[in-house]
Amino acid sequence: MKTELQHINFLYQTNSQKEYHISLSYQLFGKDLFSAPIILVNHALTGNSNVSGEKGWWKQLIGENQAIDTKKYTVLCFNIPGNGYDDFFIDEYSDFTPSDIANIFLKGLENLNIKNLYAIIGGSLGGGIGWEMLAKNPDLAEIFIPIACDSKTHDWLHAQCLVQQFLLNGNDEPLQKARIHAMLCYRTPQSLNERFQNKFNQEKQKLASEDWLNYHGKSLAERFSLKSYQLMNHLLMNINANEKDLNKITARMHLISVDRDLFFPSSEIKKCFENLKINKNKIFYHEIKSIHGHDAFLMEYEQLDKIIKNIL
Ligand SMILES: CC(=O)SCCNC(=O)CCNC(=O)[C@H](O)C(C)(C)COP(=O)(O)OP(=O)(O)OC[C@H]1O[C@@H](n2cnc3c(N)ncnc32)[C@H](O)[C@@H]1OP(=O)(O)O
Ligand SMILES: N[C@@H](CCO)C(=O)O
Structure with a gap:
């Protein structure tokens, strides 16, 4: 299987016309x-289509003999247009919502002639797009596994993204500062x-935790553009799958x-589960136990492995 980046080009009218x-x-x-069988993986905020292989960000989960076994499945992952991984950027991030990204991914599937x-599977923003x-195409998949995410952005997450937006609109190291704030939402x-x-880091004359935060701020600034991060933050702020349609899935x-997720609290995800369970039999709730919080979906592979192997 060729794993290099491939492209589908088309005209798209956003919901904002x-x-x-x-x-x-x-x-x-x-x-x-x-x-x-085809498994679509929707990437999270700063992820990309490179999910497996040497530099794959979910390589602990996707690969030969892994929970998502590439010896058994075809794994497909789209880049959210504007994430910059493919050098495609979007200037006006506010033109797009996750609903548009979902439409674009559905168009991508149509283009590839994939009907089912x-x-x-998606983590965080990727799950929201799922x-x-x-909600738009309720019969599209046999199994849906949204991880550390919800069908809508709730007030708390919206508020954190708002702070991110303020930081990203600033002039002084916007990406670094936004990422440092974000890391505190991804952890506990x-x-x-x-x-x-x-x-205390004697050499750098600061707390090791401060150095760690600075490191993450700096490394994001090296691998991500401001434009892309503004778009991704805006998307995270606006997940809003049509509630009535969820029952049709x-x-x-x-x-x-x-x-202990501070971003997409487990209490909200459980509420979503309980609401849908009223009309649906084939729905299950799983909880990863982790002091790390939201980023556990990128860290707690032993637990994730077990859960996902049992599902697929
Ligand atoms: C799915 C997606 O959306 S994105 C793809 C995955 N996400 C990312 O890569 C985002 C950035 N990374 C992260 O958020 C985290 O590294 C995670 C979640 C992947 C793992 O978290 P943790 O287990 O806590 O690892 P931690 O962040 O401490 O270390 C990661 C790396 O940073 C390095 N690092 C950490 N602190 C410092 C520091 N103060 N100075 C220099 N390097 C540091 C580590 O050495 C390690 O490097 P390595 O990967 O080459 O071994
Ligand atoms: N830390 C991850 C998860 C955010 O939801 C990322 O950077 O994509």
Whole structure:
């Protein structure tokens, strides 16, 4: 299977009535397309289509003999247009919502002639886009696995993204500052306190935790453009799958939360599960236990592995 970046080009009119030439890029892993069940993986905020292989950001989960076994499945991952991984950028981020990204991914599937998916899996923003896709096309997938995400952005998350937006609109190291604030939403007080224990970095004359935050701010600024991060933050702020349509989704659903997630609290995900369970049998709730919080979906692979192997 070729895993390099491939492109689909088309005209797209956004919900806000703006016309864009979209260059939708994607990668495929595992079995040849149409020779095996297809799993669509929707990437999170600063992720991209490179989900498996040496530099794959979910390589602990997707690969040969992994929970998402590339010896059994075809894995497809689109880049959210404007994430910059494929050098495609969007100037006016506010023209787009996750509903548009869902439309674009659905167009991508149509273009590839994929009518049914075995599963859709997405973490954080990627899961939100999964909800939006299924609200529009309820019979698209046999299984849906949204991880550390919800079908809508709730007030708390919106508020954190608002702070991100203020920081990103500033002039002084906007990406670094926004990322440092974001890291505190992706982790928890316990995670930082237990890990760093007020250790002091003598060489840098600062707390090791401060150095760690600075490192993450700096490394994001090196790998991400301001434009892309503004778009991704705006998308995270605006997940809003049509509630009435959620009941029509036919996929077997497995909602996975992280017990200490400060971004998409497990209590909200559980509420979503309980609401949908009223009308649906094939729906299940799983919880990852982790002091790390939201980022557990990128860290707690032993738990994720077990949950996902049992689902697929
Ligand atoms: C799915 C997606 O959306 S994006 C793709 C995955 N996400 C990312 O890569 C985003 C950035 N990374 C992260 O958020 C985190 O690294 C995670 C979630 C992947 C893992 O978190 P943790 O297990 O806590 O690892 P931590 O952040 O401490 O270390 C990661 C790397 O930073 C380095 N690092 C951490 N602190 C410092 C520091 N103070 N100075 C220099 N390097 C540092 C580590 O050495 C490690 O490097 P390595 O990957 O080459 O081994
Ligand atoms: N830390 C991850 C998850 C955000 O939801 C990222 O940077 O994409």
